[in-house]
Amino acid sequence: MANLSLFDLTGKKALVTGGAVGIGRGCALALAQAGADVAIVDMDAETGPKTAEELKAGGVDSLFVRCDVTKKDQVQDMVRQVVERFGRLDIGVNNAGIGILGADEELEQADWDKVIDVNLTGAYLCAQAEAQQFLRQEPIEGKIVNIASMSATISNCNASYNASKAGVVQMTKMLAAEWGRFNINVNCISPSYLLTPMHASTPVMVRERIRELTPLGYVERPEDLFGAVIFLATAASNYVTGHDLMVDGGHTLNAWLTPLTRDVPPRVSPEEEIIQLKHDLDALGYEYDADGINPDVHPEVAGAFKAAFGIED
Ligand SMILES: NC(=O)c1ccc[n+]([C@@H]2O[C@H](COP(=O)([O-])OP(=O)(O)OC[C@H]3O[C@@H](n4cnc5c(N)ncnc54)[C@H](O)[C@@H]3O)[C@@H](O)[C@H]2O)c1
Numbered sequence: 001m002a003n004l005s006l007f008d009l010t011g012k013k014a015l016v017t018g019g020a021v022g023i024g025r026g027c028a029l030a031l032a033q034a035g036a037d038v039a040i041v042d043m044d045a046e047t048g049p050k051t052a053e054e055l056k057a058g059g060v061d062s063l064f065v066r067c068d069v070t071k072k073d074q075v076q077d078m079v080r081q082v083v084e085r086f087g088r089l090d091i092g093v094n095n096a097g098i099g100i101l102g103a104d105e106e107l108e109q110a111d112w113d114k115v116i117d118v119n120l121t122g123a124y125l126c127a128q129a130e131a132q133q134f135l136r137q138e139p140i141e142g143k144i145v146n147i148a149s150m151s152a153t154i155s156n157c158n159a160s161y162n163a164s165k166a167g168v169v170q171m172t173k174m175l176a177a178e179w180g181r182f183n184i185n186v187n188c189i190s191p192s193y194l195l196t197p198m199h200a201s202t203p204v205m206v207r208e209r210i211r212e213l214t215p216l217g218y219v220e221r222p223e224d225l226f227g228a229v230i231f232l233a234t235a236a237s238n239y240v241t242g243h244d245l246m247v248d249g250g251h252t253l254n255a256w257l258t259p260l261t262r263d264v265p266p267r268v269s270p271e272e273e274i275i276q277l278k279h280d281l282d283a284l285g286y287e288y289d290a291d292g293i294n295p296d297v298h299p300e301v302a303g304a305f306k307a308a309f310g311i312e313d
Contacts, residue, residue, distance in 0.1 A: 006236040010035035013086035014233065015079070017041040017069050017126055018096030020048040021280040022196030023147060026222025027093045028055060028062075030229040036091065037061035039082040043068050043096075047283050061086070069096045069122030079129040088137050091233045092130035094123040095147040099161045099198065101304040112160045119164035120171065127175055127186065134184055141183035145232045146172050148188040150248050157304065165190075169244045176242030185241045187232045192248035194220040195277040197284060200297035206305040207270070212259035215250030217266030219273045224249075 014031045018024035019040035028038045032055050040055070040062060042048035048064040055062035063085050067078035083089055097119045100111040123146050134142035151157050152165035169188055176186040193199065193210050207219050228247050231237050246252060254260065274292035281288050281297075288294045295302065306313070 007230055007234050008035055009091075009230070009234060012036040012090040012233075013039075013082070013088050014091035014093065015039040015041050015065075015082050015089065015130075016093040016095055017067070017122070018147075019093075020044045020051050021283060022198065023191065023194060023222050023225065024093070024095040025051050025280065026225055026276065027095060027145075027147070027229045029058075029222075030226035031091065031093070031233055032058055032060045032062075033226070034230045034234065035060070036233070037086055039086070040064045041067050041069075041078055041082075041096075044284075050283055069094075069126055070117045072125050075122075075125045075129045079133050083133060089130060089133045089142070091143045091145070092126060093145045093147070093229065093233070094126040094130075096122055096126075097147065097149075097164075099157060099301065101158055101161070101300045104159045107158065107160065115160040116164050116167070119161070120167040123168050124171055127171075131175075131179055131182070131184055135182060139183070142185075143233050143237075144175070144184065144186045145229060146186070146188040148172070148190045148244060150190045150192045150246060150252050152190055152244070153246075154252055156308070172244065173242040180241055185232070185237060187237065187240060187243045187245065189225060189228050189232065190244055190246045190248065191225060192220050192251040194222065194224075195273055195292070196222065197277070197280050197286070198298055199301060200277065200281060200286065200288065201293060201295045201299050201302040202305050203293065203295075203302060203311070204291050205311050206302070206309060207273070209309045209311070210251070211266070213251060213254055213257060214248075215253060215260060217260070217262050218249065218268040218270075220247070220249060221268070221273055222276045 014036045016028045020042040040052045052062040052064040148168040149165040151162045152169040172188040
C-alpha cells in the first residue's frame, strides 16, 4: 500500500525566494498543495503580496517578505520575520535568480558581478541563514532546495549565467556534505527552458524549436517542477542529499541537437504551456498577445534564442 504521508507537508513551514512569479511561485504552490505554510520572499513588493494572498486563499498560511537576497542583513532579517510569523522553519527553496544575456566578449564586469551576486551569493546567503535557523530548533533538521539550471551542465546562455548555476550545483554538494551531520538535506533542481516572465518575449518559433529538441515534446512550465519540489522538501527524500535533479523533459539528452519525431502527441499542448505564464504576466501588469508574448519583456532573452537557433525577425 502506498504511504502518501511521505509526501505530506501539513504543519511544515517553508520559504521560497523569488516567489512572486515564475518558478518560485510554482514551488510555493507545490509546497502549499502538500500542506505547508509558505512565505513568499521577493524584491517585487507589488506582485509578491498578491502571491501570498493567493496561497492564503488556497487554505494555508502565507506572508510576503521583501528581501534582496544579495544583502546578508536583509536575508537574516527575512528568516527572522518568517520565523516570527510561523514559529519555525523547515524548508528553504532558494530560487531567486536573474540572467543578463549578451556576448561574453562585450559583457560589462558589473553585469557579471550582478548575476553571480544574485544567483550564487544570494543562494548561499539564504542557505546559510536557513541552516542557522534549523540549528536553533528542536529537533535539528531541515530541507534546502536550490534552483540551479541545466545551464550548470550544458553551455547555452553565457558565461556568467552558466558559471553561476554550476556554482549553485557545487555549492549544493558541499553544503550537503557539511550539513548532513545536522540532518539537513541540501539538493538542487535543474530545469530546462521554462515559460516564465524571463521568457515572455521568446517568439513562437523558438518554442517550436525547443519542442523539437525535447524528447517529451513540450516547453517546460512551473507545474512541471511540482513533483520534484515536493519530493525534495518531504520525508520522501530523507536519504537524498547533494543531488542535482534535472527536470528537463529530456532536453539535455538530445546530444545530436536534431529535431525529434513524435509518435503520440505530447502530454501538454501549446495552449496549456502558457497558462501559468499568462497568470504571471497578468500579476505583473504586462500586456501580451494570444501566445503570451510581449516582445518588450526581457528582449535580450529572445535575442539570444533567435541567434542560437538562426531565427530571423
Ligand atoms: N525560466 C527558465 O527558463 C529557467 C530555467 C532554469 C533555471 N531557471 C532559474 O529559476 C529561477 C527563477 O527563474 P524564473 O524564470 O522564474 O525568473 P523570473 O524572472 O520569472 O522570476 C524571478 C523572481 O525573482 C525575483 N528576484 C530577482 N532578483 C532578486 C533578488 N536579488 N532578491 C529577491 N528576489 C529577486 C524577481 O523579482 C522575480 O519575482 C532563477 O534562479 C533562474 O535562473 C530559470
